[in-house]
Amino acid sequence: MKHKILLAEDDPNLGFVIKDLLQGEGYKVELCKDGQAALKAFVNNNFDLCILDVMMPRKDGFTLAEDIRKSNKTVPIIFLTAKGMKEDVVKGFKAGGDDYITKPFNTEEFKLRVGAKLKHLEEKIKEETMKTSYTIGKYFFDHKNLELSFNKKAPMNLTAKEADILQIFCHHLGEVITREDILKRVWGDDDYFIGRSMDVFISRLRKYLSEDTSVQIVNVHGVGFKMVVEK
16 A cells, blocks of 8 residues: 655645655655645545645644644654754754755655655554464464463463564564664664663573474574574
8 A cells, every 4th residue: 555645845846846756656645835735634634644844834834743743643744844953953853743854855865764754654553463472383472461382381471571572573474673673662772782681582582482493583694683483
């Protein structure tokens, strides 16, 4: 399903260029030429991302963002503006913005920033739809009750962080998960010393899963980890 983006930009030429750029990336884009029209469009539609110019007629971008946040606390908001002063950046984040891009901008950087915000949104949606129980080879994992059992034997109890890490591996079975991704999703930070603690948790999980040799948590050098179940 294509992501839908609300673009509020009063400069008709720049608005056309940005819309064309985003559509070229496969996104659906609704372009509004003032803040009031953008708010009306937001209320009447579901958007995955908002890109808001700051200086607009009828309603400026900061006020528009504040109005959007009254009804939606999570939709990513990127401010796009010629203003680059520190106080404007601070005001933008206080208004509920997630990123701030100053005109003129590099098109590749712009596309990467938009893509990063939408990827983060996808990950949050995935997390919200995660299952609470999984079959891993000969193991049964119950995340809700923090239990891992082998061949229907009495379950062992996991810590909350062990269970959260194992759930991420199960949800992304066969996929490479970066160290930073695990750290931010479980600890909320990718600090070096927290990373060393994570290695200890993963070593424990390997030990817990060692009774079934078909289950492996593999190091992906320089990137992160991948859990595989050989058939």
